[in-house]
Amino acid sequence: MTDRHHARRLGDRPLAPETLMMGFGYNPALSEGSIKPPIFQTSTFVFRSAEDGKRFFEVAYGLREKDPDEALGLIYSRINNPNLEILEDRLAVWDGADKALVFSSGMAAISTTILALSRPNDVVVYTAPAYGGTEYLFDRILPRMGVETVSVADCDGGAALATAVRDAAARGAARGGRLAAVYVETPANPTNQLIDLRAAADAIRDLGQAEAPPLVVDNTFLGPLWQKPLEHGADLVLYSLTKYVGGHSDLISGACMGRAGLMGRVAEMRTICGTVTDPHTAWLLTRSLETLHVRMERSQQNAMELVRRLRGHPKLEAVLDAGGAESSADQQAIFARQCAGPGSTFSIRLKGGEAEAFRMLNALRLFKLAVSLGGTESLVSHPSSTTHSDYTPEAKARCGIGDNLVRLSVGIENVEDLFADLVQALQAI
């Protein structure tokens, strides 16, 4: 039975996520009628009786399953906290997940999830380019723990990935392990190349394994509004909440969400590694969720207008937006199947090289020169000399990360002001 504060319907009418963000999962009567959840700035929770403490721990430590109608209380803020639980309930709504868990950063979510899924002798397949921290985890840290990782630079959108999944399953078995997970980041940063999630899920299904390796998707760039991986065959979805969900460039956090069974393993690892977020950050994120759709819609609208005006600009070689007019027919087909919009992070290739790119970056006045994305303010970065500077020249060439590539994260400012800033900076080249 769902209580009134977890109701997702008004009579027969299913309520939209943006409506649920205002109250879902929170009962004001438990907090002196406060319309907004207070910050539960506490490390631990008082049990009403010794019997309660025993019951709560039996379930938390997996000694028994929770009874269907059993009400459980809180234990300790590394395990659970009201601010985290409200946030997790609301986050799960957007992606249609059974359960969400929040972490102290996007990397905490990614590393804890991968640790929960893999064991020595296993193999993990991942798509490249991926976020820098993610690549470091896969390239340098997991191999130290006996997990073999296979990077697939899949510029065809999924064909090479399917082959890699088959090979990795065979390799895992030969090592006395398994293919533990298939990890996909789509769109890829900074090129906006899309990976076909359905093709990846089909490749996993075709292995015919009793316990299929989960398809894990980093949805930071388009989620949760413009891409819902669980609807396209993914088992777990990961976020850097630092980006669009936080949305104000004032916090670091992450999330993992998906099916209940897998989430139990991730929750266990989070409790033991202690990679959970704190009540204040969770409270800020709950506040951010109320305006998420307005911010993401407006920033996408701004970005689409800038893309439209920049396409064909005499100083530009290309404009790289997700599934955009300059991408291949295959890419556009994936976009049509799997994305509801291109989001507001895109890249441009200038005519010239690093000197031209730097002149443009230094001339911009409104776009701030910083890594990160998804905030209310517009940001600009030069991947080749910063976030992707540790790539070899070959890797840069393969992934299309040239010295003339500039990435833009468009905010919610006035679009005419933003366009004027880009025009004057392009003139300065």
Ligand SMILES: *Cc1c(COP(=O)(O)O)cnc(C)c1O
């Ligand atoms: C920023 C980012 C991360 C890492 O998140 P943090 O919150 O910085 O730890 C992971 N994946 C993608 C796609 C990102 O943009």
